[in-house]
Amino acid sequence: MFDAAVLQGKRILVTGGGTGLGKEMAVGFAAHGAHVYICGRRKEVLDLAVAEIRERSRGQADALIANVRDPDSIEAMMSAIWADGPLTGLVNNAGANFLAPTESLSPRGYEAIRSTVMDGSFYASVACGKRWIAAGLPGVIISNLVTWVWTGSAYVVPAAMAKAAVHAMTMSLAVEWGPKGIRVNAIAPGPFPTEGAWDKLNPLAETGVGATQADEVPLRRFGKMDELRNLLIFLMSDGCSYITGDTISIDGGHHLAAPSTFAGLAKLSPADWQRAREAIQASVRKEKETRSI
């Protein structure tokens, strides 16, 4: 879909790029000419991921250990990267989440998710942004959100709240940093099964509902990693130079068919629809009989 050199010369950090969606994005960036950096909290996982990214992309990849919940750890990572040259792009991808009834969450449980998603995205964005601004360089920030920024979601309330905060950051920084040549966008994926997410969000047969079910997606399937890569490569490329401040869904229409909509009516037969129509019309007739004008 893209020229193999479309990201030549780019230097892109993907937080949480040692696993799941972040690793898949990193493969796409590196295969299209970028030097990718990934970070996370597990050295062995990162080392294996770097080897895999290099092999699958035939491109350049390096890893740094960093905890996005800790601003000092982010600063140390950025200093180490900048010592070899400035980044051109950042993907705020590191995330944390688990299913839990909200009334059961302790302050520490809430804090673990909020600090990873909201604080981590803020600290990493500012660490890059201040360096780009000081050097008069352009830059691109993309945050990996979820469609809950529009719909919310029960049983994952801290994650929905924190992602919504990063959605607000995206719109706000796009305006503040636009005049400095920094584009700030986000993506809102629907279900792309990964071990990390499914372990936390679909741990039992009984937890397989709506959010993690392919048959609730209008396109009737999960997302594919190539589809995710195509969007990320485009958003990161110079060809995307007039898009900023946007959060783009990539979910097969999932959030538009959310449980809060009438999506479940897909199961009605033509005979059911006929009975529904008769019932509605009967109600309208009854109301009409009592109209005064």
Ligand SMILES: CCCCCCCCC/C=C/C(=O)SCCNC(=O)CCNC(=O)[C@H](O)C(C)(C)COP(=O)(O)OP(=O)(O)OC[C@H]1O[C@@H](n2cnc3c(N)ncnc32)[C@H](O)[C@@H]1OP(=O)(O)O
């Ligand atoms: C549209 C559809 C798209 C389809 C669906 C896809 C949706 C995508 C949206 C987002 C998805 C993701 O981010 S998926 C990414 C999933 N990957 C991850 O989560 C990786 C990172 N996760 C982690 O680091 C850990 O899992 C996490 C627990 C969050 C933090 O680890 P820590 O070591 O910091 O924390 P711990 O000390 O273990 O725990 C901190 C507190 O949290 C509490 N806690 C931990 N697990 C708990 C649980 N299950 N229920 C209640 N409370 C829990 C503990 O009791 C502690 O509180 P006290 O008892 O008070 O001390």
Ligand SMILES: NC(=O)C1=CN([C@@H]2O[C@H](COP(=O)(O)OP(=O)(O)OC[C@H]3O[C@@H](n4cnc5c(N)ncnc54)[C@H](OP(=O)(O)O)[C@@H]3O)[C@@H](O)[C@H]2O)C=CC1
């Ligand atoms: N899979 C899906 O269907 C969807 C996923 N998303 C988003 O995609 C992103 C990736 O999720 P996914 O790949 O599925 O899940 P993973 O669990 O595989 O990815 C999460 C990554 O974040 C890293 N991470 C977590 N906490 C920290 C931290 N404090 N500092 C540094 N790195 C950290 C983890 O590494 P480590 O633990 O080693 O630090 C891990 O590599 C998340 O933001 C998620 O919300 C959005 C919508 C749908």
